[in-house]
Amino acid sequence: MPVTVLLVDDEPLVRAGLRAVLEAQPDIEVVGEAADGAAVIPLVRRLRPDVVAMDVRMPLMDGIEATRAVLRTIDDPPKILVVTTFENDEYVYEALRAGADGFLLKRARPTEIVHAVRLVAEGESLLFPASVRQLAATHGDAGGNREARAVLERARLTEREAEVLRLMTRGLSNAEIAARLVVGTETVKSHVSAVLAKLGARDRTQAVIAAYESGFVAPG
Amino acid sequence: MPVTVLLVDDEPLVRAGLRAVLEAQPDIEVVGEAADGAAVIPLVRRLRPDVVAMDVRMPLMDGIEATRAVLRTIDDPPKILVVTTFENDEYVYEALRAGADGFLLKRARPTEIVHAVRLVAEGESLLFPASVRQLAATHGDAGGNREARAVLERARLTEREAEVLRLMTRGLSNAEIAARLVVGTETVKSHVSAVLAKLGARDRTQAVIAAYESGFVAPG
């Protein structure tokens, strides 16, 4: 069965864009749209979407409030994918606190958008989707770190994946990790790929950054 | 003129190995050997080597003491390249404090050894030579960070290189950095290579790790 998505954004253009991108996927179905967070609750009750793509900034009720409302009033709530325009949107931290499962930049490429929807639908948390990892890297606020750590935990790396990530943060290559763990390099590649996917990282460097920024490893 | 090196190690075998590796290079010349730190001062006075490859653990006077002695009593002192067997040798921090310019693991590959000698001879500090970067990553001691930071400063990245490193720590690819700085990707590659060389990093991931471990960038 396909992944069902509810779009919540005050701009019709953005909704149309998201719909076009997502509907192009055979396994994703957009089941509804809303122009404001205030309309979300009844729609979620009726449509029971797997994922809600939620804009942060909306006129009546913003994405943070709407996220809180959904999680508070709906049992077996849908996954919340927060959609934001700006990288340095402090609201994303609010959304994290509110319980959002992932983030998405509006200017993300279609493949990234699709990827993000699938990931959250599968129950994986998107720690550093698209360029939000850059936000984490730039944001000087100390409070943000705690949330990131919590989300990393929710990313639920398996034991082996966590071990591989730890060795990545030591600067080891795939071959070196393989030697250290006494497995084949192909195995390591599998784990590394899993780590990259779960962290929303494009390459091992971004994964290591995510590890530092989230407190998975600490410097010094 | 060639780089002149003085070998200081209590094990003849290690000295022979280092000599063999270094003498194979046309631009490197081993001008002397000593079996203990206690013999270093007069030898340095007489031979005036560019680099002293100094073992840390020696019977009479260890490498840290010898390093302090050399820097204290010799004007225009040679560069000190500390040679150690173990990755987790707390002594390397002592050596850093004492003013050593670089580190070298005995099990490093010949090319790495040669590379390290050339680098310190050129006045570059080896922040994470060979696998000492792994030490920095594992070592939980908070005190170690200050030294690393100091050495990073001594690595003297140019302004442009520092900027490139900063963008690397944001997870950007060479192409993305090029776009950001409005230069060609080949230019970025040059800067990246320079950064890797100065930090003793093998790839951008290790460079980012070094940046975090040294305090060049801080998480959160």
Next chain:
DNA sequence: GTTCGTCTCCCCCGCCCGGGGGAGGTCCGG
């Protein structure tokens, strides 16, 4: 007993990365 998650390994493939070496430009200081 069957499903599911995890760990393991395999193949193919494109591409970015990093090494090596070279070269022109500016600007500053000796």
Next chain:
DNA sequence: CCGGACCTCCCCCGGGCGGGGGAGACGAAC
């Protein structure tokens, strides 16, 4: 005036990396 440092760009080249897809083995949970 002439180095020297720095920034810029170029070439060639090999290899590691990451994506995609598949598959077998094992133990735990249902």
